[in-house]
Amino acid sequence: MTFLVTGESLVDLIGAPGSWTFTAVPGGSPLNVAVALAALGRPVRFAGETGDDFFGGLLRDHLIRHGIGIGDLAHAASTGLAFARVGADGSASYDFRFEWRLSAPVALDGVTCLHTGSLATLVSPGGDHVRALMRAAKAAGVTVSYDPNIRPSLAGDHAGAVALTEECVRLSHLVKVSAEDLDWLYPGEPGLDVARRWAGLGPELVVVTLGDDGAAAVLRAGSPGGEVITCPAPAVEVVDTVGAGDTFTAAYLDALHDDALHDGALTPARVAEALRRGCAAAAIVCTRAGAVPPTRAEVNSFSLGTGLSRAEEGHT
Numbered sequence: 001m002t003f004l005v006t007g008e009s010l011v012d013l014i015g016a017p018g019s020w021t022f023t024a025v026p027g028g029s030p031l032n033v034a035v036a037l038a039a040l041g042r043p044v045r046f047a048g049e050t051g052d053d054f055f056g057g058l059l060r061d062h063l064i065r066h067g068i069g070i071g072d073l074a075h076a077a078s079t080g081l082a083f084a085r086v087g088a089d090g091s092a093s094y095d096f097r098f099e100w101r102l103s104a105p106v107a108l109d110g111v112t113c114l115h116t117g118s119l120a121t122l123v124s125p126g127g128d129h130v131r132a133l134m135r136a137a138k139a140a141g142v143t144v145s146y147d148p149n150i151r152p153s154l155a156g157d158h159a160g161a162v163a164l165t166e167e168c169v170r171l172s173h174l175v176k177v178s179a180e181d182l183d184w185l186y187p188g189e190p191g192l193d194v195a196r197r198w199a200g201l202g203p204e205l206v207v208v209t210l211g212d213d214g215a216a217a218v219l220r221a222g223s224p225g226g227e228v229i230t231c232p233a234p235a236v237e238v239v240d241t242v243g244a245g246d247t248f249t250a251a252y253l254d255a256l257h258d259d260a261l262h263d264g265a266l267t268p269a270r271v272a273e274a275l276r277r278g279c280a281a282a283a284i285v286c287t288r289a290g291a292v293p294p295t296r297a298e299v300n301s302f303s304l305g306t307g308l309s310r311a312e313e314g315h316t
Contacts, residue, residue: 002043002044002045002110002111002112002113003037003042003043003044003045003111003112003113003114003115004044004046004047004072004106004108004111004114004115005030005033005034005044005046005047005115005116006030006047006102006106006114006115006116006120006130006133007028007029007030007031007047007048007116007117007118007119007120007121007130008029008030008048008049008098008100008118008120009026009027009028009030009031009048009049009050009059009063009079010026010027010028010031010079010080010081010098011024011025011027011055011058011059011079011080011081011082012024012026012027012028012082012084012242012291013081013082013084014084014086014092014240014242014289014290015084015085015086016086017086017087017088022083023290024055024058025290026058026062026291027082027084027242027243027290027291028048028080028118028119029117029118029119029147029245029246030048030115030116030117030118031046031048031059031062031063032246032247032250032291032293033115033147033246033249033250033253034046034063035062035063035066035068035291035293036243036249036251036291037253037254038066038068039066039250039293039294039295039296040250040251040254040293040295040296041295041296042254042257044068045069045111046063046068046073047072047106048072048073048074048102049074049075049126050075050076050079051075051076051077051078051079053079055079055081056076056079058079059079060073072106074101074102074103074104076099077099078099080096080097080098080099081096081098082094082096082097083095083096084242086242089238091240091241092241092242094151094153095153096153096154098123098154099123100119100120100123100124100125100126100127101125101126101129102120102126102129103129108133108136108137111137111142112142112143113144113145113253114133114142114143114144115145115147115249115253116130116133116134116145116146117146117147117148117149117168118147118148118149118151119151119154121146121148121164121165121168122150122154122155122164131164131167131171134168134171134172135171138171143173143174144171144172144173144174145174145249146168146171146172146176147175147176147245147246147249148165148168148177148185149178149181149245150181150185152184155184162185162186165185166198166201169198169201169202169206170201170202171202172202173202173203173204173205174203174204174207174253174256175198175205175206175207176206176207176208176209176245176248176249176252177195177198177206177207177208177209178211178245179191179209179210179211180211182194182195182208191208191216192208192216192218195207195208195216195217195218195226196218196226198218199218199219199226200220200226203220204219204266205218205219205220205256205266206218206220207252207278209245209248209278209282210233211233212233213233214231214232214275214279215230215231215248215275215278215279216228216229216230216231216275217230217271217275219266219268219271227268229268229275230275231272231275231278231279232279233279233282234279234283234302236283236286236287237287238286239286239288239289240286240289240290241286242289242290242291243292243293244282244285244286245282246291247282247285247293247294248278248281249278250281251274251277251278251282251299252277253274254277254296255270255273255274255277255278256270256274277299280299280302281293281294281299281302283302284298284299284302
């Protein structure tokens with residue numbers, strides 16, 4: 001499977017806990033997913049934007065170092081920045097300096113899976129181009145993967161953000177969303193209820209990441225309303241959670257590689273394994289500072305220490 005990841009590439013300026021001292025590291029949700037897929041040995045193209053500045057050089061070097069070509073990078077007036085302050089529990093809050101255009105065409109030749117999401121699908125004018133690419137990919141038979149990864153400070157009008165998010169869900173075969181995102185999009189509505197509704201919009205699979213509680217997925221081909229498959233999270237000593245969700249995305253996409261959406265191959269057992277590998281990879285990255293993804297060997301050797309469970313509709 002050849003992956004094309006499109007979206008923002010940012011420099012994360014990560015603050016030391018309790019301090020205003022920041023360290024610059026490559027980031028941006030789509031870039032993190034691309035790098036994590038490359039770390040797992042998958043061929044990846046990345047379509048994004050960087051500026052001709054110091055921070056742009058950092059991002060280009062980062063992509064090249066991980067074996068990802070920079071031929072799909074477009075020029076931006078300046079490289080996007082995300083300031084991340086890390087709390088006592090390791091969680092991060094963000095402030096952005098970001099513009100997004102992506103006006104250049106992006107070729108789908110040889111691509112079998114397109115992944116996108118986050119700021120790239122919501123921020124105009126680039127978001128319009130990304131959603132057009134999603135439509136083109138779906139029409140061409142390319143698997144489309146989507147992660148809303150909502151950033152409230154840049155999401156704009158709430159109703160408009162919900163409408164755009166649901167448009168992207170309709171264009172996707174695979175959706176991964178965090179419980180935090182769902183709480184912002186649909187306050188007070190249980191996450192699995194939203195996942196079932198989203199599965200009814202078109203995706204074959206909707207995965208909800210639950211932080212310390214692991215992950216749950218609704219498989220549309222299962223029981224009426226969708227079969228729910230769950231996986232616990234392993235207990236690890238958290239350094240920070242930067243990039244954990246993106247690393248989960250890469251690992252679960254890797255586990256659903258090749259023709260997972262064809263000929264009934266997207267089975268509950270295969271989804272359960274994808275969740276297990278996603279949770280393992282996310283746990284590993286939480287033990288490191290910043291979004292430093294694990295290799296395939298590290299994911300293979302990581303043991304959750306707990307079992308998987310499956311629940312039919314109505315049992316969570």
